[in-house]
Amino acid sequence: GDDVAPAGTTLVDMFEARVAERGDAVAVRFGDEQLSYRDLGARVHRLARHLIDVGAGPEDLVAVAMPRSLDLIVALLAVLEAGAGYLPIDPNSPSDRIEFLVSDATPVAVVTTSDVEVAFPGSVPVVEIDRLDLSEVDDAPILDAERRAPLTSTNLAYVIYTSGSTGRPKGVLIPHRNVVRLMVNTESVYGFDSSDVWTMFHSYAFDFSVWELWGPLLYGGTLVVVDYFTSRSPEAFRELLIRERVTVLNQTPSAFYQLVEADRVAVDEAQLSLRYVIFGGEALEPRRLAGWFERHGDTSPRLVNMYGITETTVHVSYREIGADLAQGASASVVGVPIAGLRVYVLDRRLKPVPVGVAGEMYVGGGQLARGYLRRPELSAARFVADPFSSDGALLYRTGDVARWVVSGDLEYLGRADDQVKIRGFRIELGEVEAAVLAQDEVAHAAVIVREDTPGAARIVAYVVAHEGMSIDTEALRSGVAVVLPEYMVPSAFVVIDAIPLTVNGKLDRRALPEPVFETRGFRAPSTPIEEIVAGVFADVLGVDRIGADDDFFALGGNSLIATQVVSRLGAALDAQVPVRALFEASTVA
Template identity: 40%
Template sequence: WAGATSNYPREASIPELFRLEARRRPGAVALEAGELRLTYGELESLANALARCLEAEGVGAESTVGLLTERSPEMVVALLAILKAGGAYLPLDPSYPAERLRFMVEDGGVSLVLASEGSASAVAGLAGVKVLPLEGCLEAGGEVSAPPEAPISAEQLAYVMYTSGSTGLPKGTAIPHRAVVRLVKEADFMHLGEEEVFLHLAPISFDASTLEVWGPLLNGGRLVLAPSGAQDLAGIGSLIREHGVTSLWLTAGLFHVMVDERLEDLASLRQLLAGGDVLSPPRVAKVLALPDGPAVINGYGPTENTTFTACHIMAPGTELPAGTVPIGRPIADTRVYVVDAAFRLQPLGVPGELVIGGDGLARGYRGRAALTAERFVPSPFGESGGRLYRTGDRARFRAGGELEFLGRLDAQVKIRGFRIEPGEVESVLSSAPGVERAAVTVREDTPGERRLVGYYVPEDGGDGGKELEASLRAYLEESLPSYMVPAALVELAELPLTPNGKVDRKALPAPADVGGGEGQGYLAPRNQTEELIAGIWSEVLGVDQVGVKDDFFGLGGHSLLATQVSSRLRNALGTEVPLRLLFENPTVAGLAAALAEHGREDLDIPPLVPASREGDLPLSFAQQRLWFIDQLEPGSPAYNMPLPLLVEGDLNPSTLEAALTTVVARHESLRTRFESEGGRPRQVVDAPWTFRLPLVDLQGLPKEGAEAVTRELVRRDGMAPFDLAAGPLLRGALLRRGAGEHVLVFNMHHIVSDGWSLG
């Protein structure tokens, strides 16, 4: 199955496309971070200056530059500057252990690293690697309006992104410019244009950031940067409201938590993308049921095919069929196949391995020729010179042509949206001091909550106890990113084995509840705050009993569950509970004390103030979405809301007209139309007007004939478009079918009404 062939600029590079936007709309806002705003012209100038500095340092075509920084405006400038200089960026997350960062720099062939203040020490002292302070380079660059002159081809390397590797070492995926351009230009899985405001939440080392950053910036949109570090749910909601965010990407785990805890914060979005794991149909249904809520897009795609391969688009109001949420159809310029072990195409409904082709494919793995040859193979399906990527995912085509994800063929898993090879974690745990043998597996003891669990046998058959467990956790945290550290560590006298001598992973025991009883070290909550915290932890973590000395992360907590705790404490206490309080005070007693010090400040809920009628009236987010859709499809009746009503008994048409006139006078939205000036829409509220109901007399027709004419008139009216600029955006007619029987044919545009209004 192939996606559509689009007219995206196949030969263009990322800097070239950004430069076109900067020339077209230099004064338009490109980037927002807190109170800071950078226009397209300013971002172009800053990136040009830094690119010239990088050129002077020897950066050119195919150079790989490490970028070690938190999410910030400087990060975006650096990404663009590296590409302008002809180089490729290798994102380095400052939260990663130094050992992993140093491996990525050396393995990625990096000779230059741009590092933000306070991060450089992690990669300092590597042979042949120069580390430059990012802030200093930006200050030294001055103002340069002209970009570097070296041409950049679409085949050139754009970035290298590392993911978990089954051999115990991460592997770098090499992505060319064309793959990124294919993702974000002429996209058919979502709308990307100058009216879109995209929130950048993902870590820069996670390939969702490719869409979040370049999706808006190469289409004239606005990029909003979330503050660096973990985000609490209330903070995400505030960012959506304060910046007018229209498009948002969430991992499946964060999507589920937001729906459970902060559903109302998603209502103003136009497009909500989620993926990285299987979506919960009931939670998707909740979003689709939001009045004027967003479309939900279930996105699937490995890093090796540049963020997205297939998408399933669900419009607001869509009713989900039974079963899992499909991953949809291939996006434009992408081909997908389901094959058996002999690479033969599978019929509809028959599972097999999902393989991918098209313009989004990576070059392969940096410095891993054998692995590249194994995973990226020549296509046997008639594409001259074509390659296919073997995903290792099981899938099947449904009867309607949509893909259904069925899991992995190997041991690789996704937890909280991150791709993890348990073998890599197992390799690190096995190498830890004091460990004789180890195994790492994924457990789902609580439905929907997958977690890594590490099992180890101490050296010399001894009893390592809590001291060894603590040292192992410290060792893992120094060697692996936080999302790869097992949620629980279990000491065993021996690992269970199968008859052929391999670890019997099915026989590995479930980790005991660390806080599950009044055992050694248990201390019950001593006051109401501690009882509240312990109760919330018990619910969120699935632990029967939590003591005041218990550590949230030691009980299996992680950042995603921490956001749930923060949200529930906020609702219970009526005060903001910053996520950092839990990270800094991970025990029940510590968090209770921190909350007492933090104070019970009232929530800062802004008062509802009537909007001034002076000057232009802006559109709500939901109205903006409907207005833009109307501009894309003028004359479309898709958002008409026809409502035929059977009225039995005596009816005075003049009295009905007077009643409707009163309703229109009372509700401004029914007198509102939508003009535009310079492409910017505004609301215009007209003075009260008299509602007229044309009367159509059907009394002379037989009953069947009157029914047929009624249906046809209702159909015609439902298909007749509204003119949003001219108005009015509601109309009606009265069909008289007898002395005591009328049909009121009522119709209005969704932009001035919704299901709640009609209810």
């Protein structure tokens, strides 16, 4: 589609227009504090003048390291008003990551609060916002003449670091006009306005927060900043949605599934005021929304899945998710590109693949980042010449696999480098997860592949029980084995209290415990044949001792090793042992 955003507009221009016309309206709320547009503007202008004095201007970066609060919003806007771009630093990050960000991005200053215990490299001026007395500073809007250079829509608005596949994070350079385009290009889909109330649920170091910040502030709506504790407690967050009459909610699917559960068990009759729930950040499984649709229907609120990437300014495509999709869809349908963006699904030679065939996604259009901060070789590898354009346009190579389906929608199939293959089988973990979730006792589940011993990749399911229920992992395994082929049945089921999330609200794989392949109460093999069988199990599985009641599959066995077991048994017992015998009677006895 075509861009509809006015060419030279900056985020600052748009925000100032709201301050001028919506002065008395509530701009930001946090807990029981709030600021009107007029008061927010005044605070922002004062801090921006101070930052200009400290040395900030267009194309500079100013780091912001603060907990979520009203002051955080003031700080982010003030950096932009000064003309600079903000570099978000989560104050809870490990200190070596903070050191890396500051040394890599070389900000001209750091805005923080006195209670943030972060040691910044000595040379960077630190501005503690709560210790500044700016009462004597002019609070009128800032004129270009006061800035170190005029601010234009091509100047940097922020640099957000994304994890590098090589392990070294890389800073993505996003100018003002990209964010303006994002908001203007989605207007026709959503019709956001000044009556909307949005939450800032995500960490401001995650680009989903860019959408949450400007969605309300560019339209004269209200932004409700969610404190960290509430963002991690689905019950408390649901209460906030009701109390604040939130109309636009943005969630990673992992976080929303937990909210759905809190909503299911809630006893109050209070109504949500939501108009939209917008998903992003990770693949959505529409089947997991069935319970929500049963209670709320699919029109109020409307649920929309958006696929996006930091490098293309938050969102690329959208697809409204109706109750019908929750019945059948297994893959993540991410819909059609938003206005102003083009999406291609290409093969290795950069030729479009036919409908229904998987290929790599490339994105073109006006929301592409400028590239990576001081990483020209990486920028050149990921931002490539657009073979379908004659005017020197670029495409961003996403590393994501997708296909077009007959309906005209894009279906997201996962990472190009992360397609799970176990023992030669291509496995969609979403399918395994859906089978686990279909079991009655299971409220939440996460299914991942672990390789705790090199070369032995195993599927592990982490499960959280419904309130008041307990999970028998053996029964769970049998239930899942009824619907999935053997090679897709998890090697281990681990019961945990809650699914761990990262600061960005995505599944925190590293926090999932290593499964213990447990042996049952030990009963020694009692016959010569049991001893031979136990010996073969122990050998093939690499387990020290095996009892007569131990189960081959519960110990991490799988169909591939099963063939080794029966051939060794056949040799040891001088008999033909069919593989089926092991599947039907999987203990030593």
